[in-house]
Amino acid sequence: xxxxxxxxxxxxxxxKQDSGYNLKDILVGGFFRKHYRMPKQVQALDDISLEVxxxxxxxxxxxxxxxxxxxxxxxxxxxxxxxxxxxxxxxISSLFDIALGFEQEATGWENIxxxxxxxxxxxxxxxxxxQEIADFSELGEFLEMPVRFYSxxxxxxxxxxxxxxxxxxxxxxxxxxxAGDMAFQAKAFERMRATIAKAHLMVMVSHDLERTAELCxxxxxxxHGKVRQVGxxxxxxxxxxxxxxxxxxxxxxxxxxxxLSAA
Numbered sequence: 001x002x003x004x005x006x007x008x009x010x011x012x013x014x015x016k017q018d019s020g021y022n023l024k025d026i027l028v029g030g031f032f033r034k035h036y037r038m039p040k041q042v043q044a045l046d047d048i049s050l051e052v053x054x055x056x057x058x059x060x061x062x063x064x065x066x067x068x069x070x071x072x073x074x075x076x077x078x079x080x081x082x083x084x085x086x087x088x089x090x091x092i093s094s095l096f097d098i099a100l101g102f103e104q105e106a107t108g109w110e111n112i113x114x115x116x117x118x119x120x121x122x123x124x125x126x127x128x129x130x131q132e133i134a135d136f137s138e139l140g141e142f143l144e145m146p147v148r149f150y151s152x153x154x155x156x157x158x159x160x161x162x163x164x165x166x167x168x169x170x171x172x173x174x175x176x177x178x179a180g181d182m183a184f185q186a187k188a189f190e191r192m193r194a195t196i197a198k199a200h201l202m203v204m205v206s207h208d209l210e211r212t213a214e215l216c217x218x219x220x221x222x223x224h225g226k227v228r229q230v231g232x233x234x235x236x237x238x239x240x241x242x243x244x245x246x247x248x249x250x251x252x253x254x255x256x257x258x259x260l261s262a263a
Contacts, residue, residue, distance in 0.1 A: 002090030002169050002200035004052040004075055009084035011045040011074055011225075044070045046225045047084070052218075057196065058203045059216035059233065061240055066222040068205045069174055072096075075203060076172050090200055093119065093168035098159040099152070108143030108150075108158055109134070115162045129165050136191065137161040138184070160188055164195045171199035175206055213237050 016039050045067050052058050060068045073079050074086060076094045102111050112133050116126045134143055137157045147155065173192075189211070196202050196215060206212045212219070212233065219236035221229045229236055 001054045003054060003088070004050070004170065004201065004203070005085075005087040006048055006050040006075070006081075007085045009045060009048045009050075009074065009081045009086060010043070011070060011079055012082045013042045013044055014039040015042050016040075044225050045074065045081075048225075048227055049084075050220065050227075050230075052201055052203060054200050056201050056218060057216045058201075059212040059219045060203065060205045060222060061207075061209065061212060061219060061237070062222035062228075063244075065224075067225040068222055069096075070225075071222065072172055072174055072203060072205050088170060090169035091120070092170045092172060093166050093199075094172045094174075095163050096172070096174045098163045099155045102147045102155065102159070104148040105146050107146055108137075108139055111147055111158065112143075112162055115159075116165070119163075119166055133161045133165050136165075136187075157184060160191075164188075164191050166195065168195065168199040169201075171196060171202040173202065173204040173206075209237050209241065 048071065060071060062068050070079065073096070074081060075088065076092055076096075077086075077088070080086075101115075103114055106114065109130075112130060113126055116129065116133075121129070137143070137160075139154060139158060142150065142154060143158075147158075150158070173196075193215065196204075202215075204212065204216060216233055219231065219233050220227060221236050221240055229239065
């Protein structure tokens with residue numbers, strides 16, 4: 001049974017501050033100690049408790065900088081919590097930055113194999129999926145060419161086709177639905193639905209609220225690294241839309257309101 005359990009999780013980063021002076025200013029002026037600015041601690045996530053169980057489809061929404069992608073990467077194990085505990089049961093399949101990491105001098109066919117192996121596939125399982133991945137990408141004879149000659153759209157097509165050829169248990173998705181041109185996006189969305197359907201559980205970050213409502217049965221709304229509200233898509237997304245409408249009309253970063261517990 002797949003499960004994600006976060007208990008009172010917090011995550012802080014130490015960020016270097018720009019002193020406003022370059023190295024020459026410091027060396028020539030001789031005031032390094034006087035003007036040196038200590039690294040600043042940034043609280044990316046603050047006391048988050050969350051349970052996601054087998055069969056659930058959870059969407060994470062919030063403004064830019066709310067901590068959505070940071071939370072997803074903490075669940076994936078990329079970041080370790082500064083405080084609290086994180087437990088994940090099940091094999092994790094992460095769809096983050098899918099167009100990065102190609103072998104530039106290798107062909108499309110070779111990159112399919114390389115990336116499938118990184119996703120945990122075996123040579124036999126790759127052989128069974130190879131043609132299907134190629135057909136879905138619609139790249140045809142371009143697969144014979146080194147990837148360095150591909151356009152950005154071609155790279156996204158190939159990356160998406162490979163990334164969604166998995167059989168996931170815990171599926172983590174970060175903004176991968178905008179793949180290629182409009183015709184391919186429609187096909188990609190149906191492919192994404194099929195991939196999500198195969199997963200034991202799924203957690204997704206997206207700014208596309210309509211797609212999020214369609215794909216997810218529960219929503220967590222983050223605000224400045226805290227959980228503002230957790231509930232059904234039908235409850236949370238209309239509340240978030242109203243929040244953004246008020247914020248836009250008043251010119252405020254947030255219109256206020258009580259932060260609710262995730263429990």
